[in-house]
Amino acid sequence: MINLVYNEMVKLAGKRRLLVVTFIIAILISLFTYAQLRQAEENRKRFGDVDWRIALEQQLAGWENRVSSGRTSEEAGENLKVRIEQQRYYLDHNINPSEPGAPTFVRGFVGNGINLLLPLMMMIIAADIVSSEYSAGTIKVLLTRKVKRWRILLSKYLALTLCVSLIITIFGLLATLISGAVFGFKGWEAPVLTGFTVTGGVLDASGVHSLPQWQYIIMELGLAWFVSLVVATITFMLSVLFRSTAAVMGVMLACLIAGTILSSMVASWESAKYLFMVNLQLIQYLEDAAPPIEGMSLGFSLLVLLVWGAAALTVAFAAFTRRDVY
Numbered sequence: 001m002i003n004l005v006y007n008e009m010v011k012l013a014g015k016r017r018l019l020v021v022t023f024i025i026a027i028l029i030s031l032f033t034y035a036q037l038r039q040a041e042e043n044r045k046r047f048g049d050v051d052w053r054i055a056l057e058q059q060l061a062g063w064e065n066r067v068s069s070g071r072t073s074e075e076a077g078e079n080l081k082v083r084i085e086q087q088r089y090y091l092d093h094n095i096n097p098s099e100p101g102a103p104t105f106v107r108g109f110v111g112n113g114i115n116l117l118l119p120l121m122m123m124i125i126a127a128d129i130v131s132s133e134y135s136a137g138t139i140k141v142l143l144t145r146k147v148k149r150w151r152i153l154l155s156k157y158l159a160l161t162l163c164v165s166l167i168i169t170i171f172g173l174l175a176t177l178i179s180g181a182v183f184g185f186k187g188w189e190a191p192v193l194t195g196f197t198v199t200g201g202v203l204d205a206s207g208v209h210s211l212p213q214w215q216y217i218i219m220e221l222g223l224a225w226f227v228s229l230v231v232a233t234i235t236f237m238l239s240v241l242f243r244s245t246a247a248v249m250g251v252m253l254a255c256l257i258a259g260t261i262l263s264s265m266v267a268s269w270e271s272a273k274y275l276f277m278v279n280l281q282l283i284q285y286l287e288d289a290a291p292p293i294e295g296m297s298l299g300f301s302l303l304v305l306l307v308w309g310a311a312a313l314t315v316a317f318a319a320f321t322r323r324d325v326y
Contacts (some may be wrong), residue, residue, distance in 0.1 A: 004147070004155030005162070012125070012163060021121045022170055028117070029178045030111060037182055040256045053091060057091045058323070060087055090193065101187035102180035103213045109175050110220045116260055118171065118224055119231040123252045125163050126235035128245035129156055130320070132289065159235060159312070164232050168225045172217075188214040194286050203211065216286065223282040231256075232308040237312035239321050269293075273300070276308040 047106020062081050090096070096101060130153070176185075191210040211219075231252075238248040273293040274276050285298035286292070 001060060001151065001155060001158075004151065005158045008017075008129075008156050008159035009162065012129075012159060015128075017125050018163060020165065021124055022174075023169055024099065025121065025167075026170055026174050026178070029175050033105065033179050036179075053094075056087060056091060060084055060091075086193075089148050092139075093193075096190070097190075101183050102176050102185050103187045103190065103217060105179035105183060106172065106175045107213065107217050107220065109179075110172070110217065110224055110237065111287065112228055113171070114220075114224045115281045116256055118168075118228050119256050120253075121167055122164060122228045122232040123249060123256070125167070126232045127239060127248045127252065128162055129160060129236060131243055131248055132240040132246045149318055153240070153317055153320045157233075160232055160236060161229065164228050165225065168228060172221050172225075188212065192216040196214050219286060220283050223286070227280050227282060227305065230305045231280070233309045233316075234276065234312045237316040237319075240316040255286050270295070274303055274304060279304045 063084050067080050067084075190213045193210055194214050194216065234255075235248060235252050238251055239245070242248050242251075255277050257273070259280060262272060262275070262278055270293055271298050278292060279296070279301035281292075282298065282301055285301070291297065
C-alpha cells in the first residue's frame with residue numbers, strides 16, 4: 001500500500017496541481033494583504049491614529065443606524081443585532097477583537113476562505129484523480145496489475161488526503177509569512193472570545209470563554225481541513241462516476257456556488273440544512289454568528305458533512321470495483 005500511495009503522489013506531483021494551487025494561494029494572500037494595508041493607510045489618513053475602542057464604537061453606531069433605518073431586511077437586521085451585542089461584550093471587557101498583526105489576518109483569511117476558496121482548491125486537486133485515468137486510457141493498464149481494485153482506489157484516496165493536509169498546511173504558513181512581513185507577527189497570545197450562543201435571535205453570553213489567538217487559529221485550520229477533506233471526497237466520488245474531468249469540475253463548481261448563494265437565502269427552507277454546501281461555513285460557529293437555519297449547530301454540521309463524506313466514499317468504492325472497463 002505504501003508503494004501504491006507513493007506512486008499516486010508522484011502522479012499528482014507530475015501534474016503540477018499542487019504547485020499551481022500553492023501559486024494561486026500565494027497570489028491571493030498577497031492581494032488581500034496589500035488590500036488590507038491600503039485600507040489601513042486610508043483609515044489613518046482619514047481618522048488619524050484612532051483608539052480601537054473609539055473605532056469600534058463608531059462601527060457599532062453605523063450598524064445600529066442600519067438596523068433602525070428600516071432599509072435592512074429582517075434576517076440581516078437580526079444578524080446585525082447579534083453582532084452588535086457581541087462587540088458590546090468586547091468593549092465591556094476591554095478586549096480588542098482586531099488585535100493588529102499576522103494572527104488577525106490569518107484568522108480572518110481562514111474564516112473567509114473555508115466556504116469557497118479552499119473547496120475550490122480541493123476540487124482542482126481531486127477532479128481528475130480517477131477520471132484522468134479513463135480519458136488517458138491508462139485505467140486498463142492500471143487494472144491489469146495483480147492488485148485488487150479497492151486497494152488501487154484506496155491508495156488514490158490516501159494520496160488525496162495527504163494532499164489536502166499539505167494544502168491546508170501551506171495555506172496557514174503562507175498566510176502567516178506574507179501577512180507577517182507586512183503587519184508584523186505580534187498578537188498570538190491576544191485573547192479571543194468564543195462560546196456565545198444564539199437562540200431565537202437572542203445572544204446568550206453565559207458560556208463565553210477566552211482563548212489565545214494561536215489556539216483559535218489552530219481550531220479554525222482544523223475545521224478548514226475537515227471541510228476540505230469532505231469536499232475533496234465528494235469530488236473524488238464524481239471523478240470515479242464521470243469519465244470527463246470537465247464534467248466533475250462543472251458539477252462541483254455549481255454545487256459550491258449554489259451553496260454560497262443558498263447560505264444567505266435558506267432561512268425559511270428548513271430541509272436545506274441537510275445539504276453539504278450549506279454546512280461548509282463551520283467557522284461561523286466559533287465566531288458565534290447566527291446559523292443560516294434555526295437548529296443548526298457545530299455538531300449538527302459536522303455530522304451532516306461526515307455523512308456526506310462517508311456516503312460519497314462508499315459510492316466511489318462500489319462504483320469503481322464493479323464498473324466494466326472498455
